[in-house]
Amino acid sequence: MRFSLGQQLPDFTATATGNKEIKLSALIGQKVVLFFYPKDNTPGCTSEAQAFRDHIEAFKAADTLILGVSRDSLKSHENFREKHKLPFDLISDPDEELCKLFDVIKLKHMYGKEYMGIERSTFLIGRTGTVQHQWRKVRIKHHVEDVLQAAQSIE
Numbered sequence: 001m002r003f004s005l006g007q008q009l010p011d012f013t014a015t016a017t018g019n020k021e022i023k024l025s026a027l028i029g030q031k032v033v034l035f036f037y038p039k040d041n042t043p044g045c046t047s048e049a050q051a052f053r054d055h056i057e058a059f060k061a062a063d064t065l066i067l068g069v070s071r072d073s074l075k076s077h078e079n080f081r082e083k084h085k086l087p088f089d090l091i092s093d094p095d096e097e098l099c100k101l102f103d104v105i106k107l108k109h110m111y112g113k114e115y116m117g118i119e120r121s122t123f124l125i126g127r128t129g130t131v132q133h134q135w136r137k138v139r140i141k142h143h144v145e146d147v148l149q150a151a152q153s154i155e
Contacts, residue, residue, distance in 0.1 A: 040080035051144035
């Protein structure tokens with residue numbers, strides 16, 4: 001599903017690190033960044049997660065919660081989070097329910113092979129549960145700074 005800016009998201013529940021249940025309706029009242037990434041402990045995904053980690057205080061000052069999402073298991077997420085000292089939770093989406101909701105599963109190509117995988121994408125959800133900004137086909141350089149600036153610019 002593609003979301004239009006200002007569109008209300010349907011409520012969802014997902015399992016995250018720390019054995020937490022993340023429910024969108026419980027997050028109403030704060031801003032949320034959902035960043036979808038292909039795989040734990042790969043170079044690009046590690047760089048992106050570290051960039052969010054390195055800007056966490058600025059996101060907190062902007063009253064914005066960071067959540068990473070991939071199809072990796074909770075065990076993989078726990079290891080990735082601990083190894084890189086990530087101060088935010090990672091959602092495990094092995095059944096691709098959240099990925100499909102946000103339409104981030106795309107046909108990808110690597111080494112001459114085609115496969116379905118996560119297209120690096122980020123969504124900024126406003127305090128009322130509406131999509132305020134979305135970035136698709138993300139390039140990591142300066143991306144986190146752009147997301148932070150957007151989070152700081154909305155109420």
